[in-house]
Amino acid sequence: MKHNIKRLGILIIGLLAILVFYLSYLNVVRGSEIAANPHNRRLQEYEGQVRRGTIYDSKGVVLATTGLSGEKNKRVYPRGHETAHLIGYISEKYGRAGLESACDRYLLGLEGADRARNYINKLLGREQLGGDVTLTIDSYLQGLALDMLGKRRGAVVLLDPRTGAVRALVSNPGYDPNKLEEIWPQLIQDEDAPLLNRAVQGAYPPGSTFKIVTAAGALAARPDAARQTFNCQGFLEVNGYKLEDTAVHGRVDIKKAIAVSCNTTFAQLGLDQGAQNFVRTIKAFGIDQDPGIGLPVRPGTMASPEAIIPTELAGSAIGQGELLVSPLHMALVAAAIANSGDLMKPYLIKTVKDSMGQVLQREEARHWLNVATPQICGIIKDGMVDAVRSGTATAAGVAGVQVAGKTGSAQNPHGQTHAWFIGFAPADQPRLAVAVLVENAGSGGSVAAPVAGQLISTALNKGY
Incomplete structure (x- = not known):
């Protein structure tokens, strides 16, 4: 009997010790995290104090x-x-x-x-x-990007590919947070979804801008693809499905195919590398991840591996099919090529100081992913430079600066094509990478590229 009482006492003391330890852990180690959790009702009490x-x-x-x-x-x-x-x-x-x-x-x-x-x-x-x-945001560039979108739905992301620092992250339409209480009923009923942060939560087919990813995968799977030429007849038949091109481009290599945005070539490159390599490349660019910038980011999505049949693979290789991405992810694609395959972790918060000015957190440039070799990125960059010099992206050109870019006009079930542009500048020593999306606005070359060109020009003139 005494032994049983002793064992019970030891058990109770042990359980109390565990409880004290756990409560101490919650209070000391995770206290501030729990206190700041948005579901914590005491937050509003803190707001008042x-x-x-x-x-x-x-x-x-x-x-x-x-x-x-x-x-x-x-x-x-x-x-x-x-x-x-x-x-x-x-x-x-x-x-x-x-x-x-x-x-x-x-x-x-x-x-x-x-x-x-x-x-x-x-x-x-x-x-x-x-x-x-x-x-890290520059409010002048933020305002300029919004002004250039005008009344059109869309998003703009501008960042430094060398560090990952985000200089502008814009979504349109927006709202005035100073009047939130008054306008909330209209905001939640508005068909244009002004509460949606399109830059990080938008899900769009990337269209031809995704040919950059396809090119990286094809060159990694088969390096001699850089010397290969393709005969574009204006279409490609895949298992009885006719994939149309925008023109008959004739014989092109991979650089020329980027510059003129040849659907036939990139659909074939997608098929040649196979579904496994294609999916591996998408993961290498971090498109299926939330990069952790402080705002929730929708990871890119695609067809499940078993559903990537040849027709789906050919469509996804030119940025169509079931592939959906955010503008932030496409800005990171441009940043990866700009930085020779070394993708830096994007970030928005530069420093955090306490109420007495003591620095609590200072964000530094951090490597995130190895996307591709410098050689592969060099080949792709040359094609993107040609796209701005004489191809589909000439409207993104900036006087006295070599810009590299890729346009896209993404088909979607909601009307006109989405207009896309991704790129970076200066092409020889990139300091800026950009993605511009304008919903249901038509051609990326005539709609999105000019926005990117003006934003790049202004940012460079400001010393970025």
């Missing part, structure tokens, strides 16, 4: 700050529509979104010394302060 920190662009321009409305803190977004999808919002009624949500634990002072400092301030009845976040 803490003066939320400021979000700045890379030049120190205020993108989100806290003012007073009567006796309550009120979040203010000086750039309004321009940064709505990027910064997001804070609302008692509708929750939180964007970087406002992702950076909660910093902005509410739940990290670093601010956590203890604010606890003391609360006890002493003093104001509690959150930390500040500085982004």
